Amino acid sequence: MTRHLDGRNAIITGANQGFGLAIARAYVKAGASILMCARDAALLERARTEVEALASGGQRVLAIPADVSQRSQVDRVASAALTEFRNVHVLVNNAGVYGPLGSIEEIDWEAWVQAIEINLFGSILMCRALLPHFKSSRYGKIVQLSGGGATNPLPRISAYAASKAAVVRFAETLAEEVRENGIDVNAIAPGALNTRLLDEVLAVGPERVGPAFYERSLKQKADGGAPLDRGANLAVFLGSAVSDGITGKLLSALWDPWETLPEHLDDLRRTDVYTLRRIVPADRGLPWDKK
Numbered sequence: 001m002t003r004h005l006d007g008r009n010a011i012i013t014g015a016n017q018g019f020g021l022a023i024a025r026a027y028v029k030a031g032a033s034i035l036m037c038a039r040d041a042a043l044l045e046r047a048r049t050e051v052e053a054l055a056s057g058g059q060r061v062l063a064i065p066a067d068v069s070q071r072s073q074v075d076r077v078a079s080a081a082l083t084e085f086r087n088v089h090v091l092v093n094n095a096g097v098y099g100p101l102g103s104i105e106e107i108d109w110e111a112w113v114q115a116i117e118i119n120l121f122g123s124i125l126m127c128r129a130l131l132p133h134f135k136s137s138r139y140g141k142i143v144q145l146s147g148g149g150a151t152n153p154l155p156r157i158s159a160y161a162a163s164k165a166a167v168v169r170f171a172e173t174l175a176e177e178v179r180e181n182g183i184d185v186n187a188i189a190p191g192a193l194n195t196r197l198l199d200e201v202l203a204v205g206p207e208r209v210g211p212a213f214y215e216r217s218l219k220q221k222a223d224g225g226a227p228l229d230r231g232a233n234l235a236v237f238l239g240s241a242v243s244d245g246i247t248g249k250l251l252s253a254l255w256d257p258w259e260t261l262p263e264h265l266d267d268l269r270r271t272d273v274y275t276l277r278r279i280v281p282a283d284r285g286l287p288w289d290k291k
Contacts (some may be wrong), residue, residue, distance in 0.1 A: 179248075
């Protein structure tokens with residue numbers, strides 16, 4: 001991999017396993033120093049040791065256990081990163097959970113709320129903690145993790161779906177707020193990954209998540225799912241100078257030609273491509289909405 005992140009420092013949340021760990025590996029291979037955070041301290045330290053073995057040339061790999069839904073812990077992570085690195089260039093908000101699985105009237109309400117707090121509030125709190133630094137530097141990269149829940153209904157996985165749609169709209173909104181500050185904010189959809197979230201679906205069975213989704217999950221498990229590296233490489237791209245000026249977009253790691261987007265900056269700036277928007281009848285060739 002080209003070392004597009006040489007000299008850059010990044011915070012990666014939810015970095016102790018699955019996709020977050022894949023992003024951490026990719027960032028270090030691309031030249032970055034990173035601070036990893038996650039809730040499970042023991043798993044986080046094992047992940048940090050693994051990723052540190054990939055570092056070279058003065059790169060640093062740090063780790064701090066933290067729950068991103070807790071403001072005091074988020075502030076501690078941001079303060080530590082700025083103390084250790086002096087400058088932070090990239091924030092990757094990867095920490096996330098599915099939340100309770102099942103119909104909305106039957107699931108544990110406290111667990112549903114907690115999923116929103118982790119997936120949505122956690123990413124917002126991390127942004128709030130780093131934005132003063134990014135603004136003073138006149139530069140910053142924020143990468144939000146979306147997923148299938150942002151663009152499609154996910155019956156019986158409502159906390160995840162609602163939070164991920166909100167994450168994308170927050171990214172679009174924040175991108176406009178900080179456009180003049182040299183800060184790019186984007187969301188990525190890495191594809192259907194074979195991580196612990198898939199295992200959770202398979203563990204509860206078709207009664208909780210519905211037969212159709214369960215069957216798709218079984219097939220995904222058997223087929224191997226989307227490659228982790230593809231999404232991780234998109235996260236590297238969005239954290240690098242190569243993507244400067246690309247902001248307010250939701251990009252699919254698998255389906256969008258993101259490597260070529262720097263060639264289309266004018267089109268990206270003047271249109272709403274790669275964004276969440278309302279579909280009206282005329283968009284589907286239906287004439288009955290005419291006044």
